[in-house]
Amino acid sequence: MGMNRPTFLRSLCLNSLAVVMQRTVKLTLPSDEVLVKTIKFYNEVCNEVLKVAFEARTHSKSRVHRLTYRGIRQKYPSLQSSMVQCLRDQACDMLKREKLERLPQKKPYSSIRYNQRIFKPYLQKGIVSLSTIEGRVKIAVSIPRCYEQYIDWQVKSATLSYDVRLQKLRLHLVVKKETPQKLERNSVLGVDSGILNRAVLSNNVFFASNHIRAVKGSYQFLRQTLQALGTRSAKRLLRKRSGREKRFQADVNHRIAKLVVAQPFNVIALEKLEVKKVKKNGKRFNRKLGNWAWRQLQRHVEYKAEALGKTVVYVNPAYTSKTCSRCGQIGTRKGLVFKCKHCGFQLNADLNAARNIALRGKLLLEQASVNEPNAPLQHASQPKAEATCKPPLSRGGS
């Protein structure tokens, strides 16, 4: 082990305690009359239980059980005992939240709870099994691509609700998995967002956004046309379109994030996004790109990195696009090119910024390891090879 090994290698894996990661998988079920009836029925009975418990001034599950279970079972024999338990638990939790100060009521189609006994997910097969007032039903579900990564996670709980306006059944699953051991924080990847590129990585990988911008532009044209029309059907179409646009954005971000965390780096440095910085891009670009999309990408990266044991650090974005990533002096950015007067370095401006973000990430880790002087020394692994594609406009190494 060399003496000149950077100090950030000493950073401690403080987060290596067994922590559980939790995500919500949102599925839409095909329309099913029995399920809709079950939701309505469950909520009606739940309201009865709420009333009895509220009058008895209790939210204790065992007390409410004693007060209501037998009566409910006799009155509604079609309701499975596990389902009675579920609605009793939900009623108790609602009363607890209200501290028994007022009587909460369930709306006819608000979400109902499923516990392990009346709900079985077979996500790998694309099937879920649910209890209804007419017995158990197996339902085929299509799992959106962004949730495919969770099909082997453990399902912790499930809720079913019905959206009356859209006439859609929604099944939300909370899934969990133990957080993997944190990987050694020995290599840092910087990620920048550009105008022409949704993301630029410090290892010379570019994710162009011309396709995204083309699609967004056409959505925008349609939106303006529909808004100008202002009729009811135009509004309905607008709602439908904006949903589709959001799903398109989310899908793009999901795919980019997947590729970002797959790069051979254990730490990913992102810029702490400030509204100020985005303002400089100009109104037109802001309207076109909107910065929520970039924040969403950052969130996706964070989630996926956590699942792989990688670390995400946020760095100050000030001057990342104006600083020379080779000598650290302030240079100039003209359009797509960054130029440094001091050392003659010239590089694609977004790539230069991404490299600065990586450098700041390293600096942050160094500072963290100085602040933890007792941290045990980690073994340095072999330096990882950089991606091979050539940076555009690169002159001189970095």
Ligand SMILES: [Zn+2]
């Ligand atoms: Zn320079």
